[in-house]
Amino acid sequence: MDQLLKQIEAYKKEIGSFSATDDKQVEEFRIKYLGTKGLVKMIMGEMKHVAVAQKKEAGQLLNEFKLFVENKFESLQKSPGNQQPGSSNTIDLTLPGDPLPLGSRHPVTLMRNRIVSIFQRLGFAIAEGPEIEDDWHNFGALNLPEHHPARDMQDTFYVQQNPDWVLRTHTSNVQIREMEKGKLPIRMIMPGRVYRNETVSARSHCFFHQVEGLYIDENVSFADLKQTLYFFVKEMYGKEVKVRFRPSYFPFTEPSAEMDVSCFICGGSGCNICKKTGWVEILGCGMVHPNVLSNCNIDPNKYTGFAFGMGIERPAMLKYGINDIRLFSENDVRFLKQFTSVL
Numbered sequence: 001m002d003q004l005l006k007q008i009e010a011y012k013k014e015i016g017s018f019s020a021t022d023d024k025q026v027e028e029f030r031i032k033y034l035g036t037k038g039l040v041k042m043i044m045g046e047m048k049h050v051a052v053a054q055k056k057e058a059g060q061l062l063n064e065f066k067l068f069v070e071n072k073f074e075s076l077q078k079s080p081g082n083q084q085p086g087s088s089n090t091i092d093l094t095l096p097g098d099p100l101p102l103g104s105r106h107p108v109t110l111m112r113n114r115i116v117s118i119f120q121r122l123g124f125a126i127a128e129g130p131e132i133e134d135d136w137h138n139f140g141a142l143n144l145p146e147h148h149p150a151r152d153m154q155d156t157f158y159v160q161q162n163p164d165w166v167l168r169t170h171t172s173n174v175q176i177r178e179m180e181k182g183k184l185p186i187r188m189i190m191p192g193r194v195y196r197n198e199t200v201s202a203r204s205h206c207f208f209h210q211v212e213g214l215y216i217d218e219n220v221s222f223a224d225l226k227q228t229l230y231f232f233v234k235e236m237y238g239k240e241v242k243v244r245f246r247p248s249y250f251p252f253t254e255p256s257a258e259m260d261v262s263c264f265i266c267g268g269s270g271c272n273i274c275k276k277t278g279w280v281e282i283l284g285c286g287m288v289h290p291n292v293l294s295n296c297n298i299d300p301n302k303y304t305g306f307a308f309g310m311g312i313e314r315p316a317m318l319k320y321g322i323n324d325i326r327l328f329s330e331n332d333v334r335f336l337k338q339f340t341s342v343l
């Protein structure tokens with residue numbers, strides 16, 4: 001009996017310090033100690049050598065021992081490799097964690113936010129309008145009556161179900177929708193997606209994005225337009241950049257202009273981006289045509305205003321060095337994840 005006690009104590013020590021780093025070792029433990037030819041079975045067999053008077057005591061001892069081994073097995077099963085915190089074969093808590101993949105904003109969104117936030121600082125509020133638009137808001141009210149030759153400036157997608165509907169060709173429709181509301185003055189910046197029936201290539205796409213601006217109040221002048229756009233250019237492209245206005249034609253503005261900035265890639269000396277001219281075209285603009293004001297029930301004798309419209313893709317391509325406009329809409333994660341750290 002004394003010998004049995006000693007034996008059990010020795011086994012308990014051995015078993016207590018057993019540790020496993022994987023399931024295979026846990027299984028080895030089970031076979032060695034709890035299997036049909038295992039240690040527990042073997043010791044139980046010793047019972048027959050114990051004197052009758054001591055059988056009760058020995059039985060208790062062996063049952064305790066069996067329970068001890070079973071408990072140890074259970075705890076090994078629950079967390080293999082984690083029996084002794086801090087020892088070499090446990091999880092190393094000092095290792096750096098797995099990095100979580102970060103999402104990123106789309107480059108068009110990044111550029112849109114940059115543009116919009118500059119005008120927000122000047123007090124412009126954001127407005128949005130529908131992408132499926134009726135003829136009046138996309139063309140008619142903007143001084144482009146039916147059969148007006150300037151309608152051909154923009155190749156239009158028509159909606160089959162309703163001959164009066166188009167996919168808007170520009171964000172200028174939102175100008176009309178805002179003016180129609182009759183709340184003056186208006187100082188709004190209007191970003192959105194537009195559609196044109198053009199062949200898709202590296203340079204042009206059948207849908208892209210624009211930002212429209214509109215300011216209507218009493219006594220708004222072309223000088224206000226210029227100051228506003230000068231501020232925008234300085235914030236967007238830097239203080240050194242030069243600006244020039246070229247007279248142009250848009251049916252919805254009079255006078256109309258296009259604005260160029262000195263090429264921010266070559267500094268104006270001439271490169272591929274500015275086609276050796278030293279200038280890059282940024283936007284169209286002008287004073288809102290009196291007909292457009294009248295179409296929206298705004299008195300052109302009392303109110304004047306300016307408007308402008310610019311694309312988002314081209315400045316984004318220049319800023320981020322993107323050479324194919326199709327990349328924007330292909331959803332290739334290898335492309336998109338390059339903007340993870342861009343704000």
Ligand code: DAH
Pocket residue numbers: 169170171172212213250252253283284285286306307308309310
């Ligand atoms: N809607 C014009 C276009 O898509 C851009 C534009 C030009 C908008 C002059 C304006 C503007 O508001 O005044 O090409």
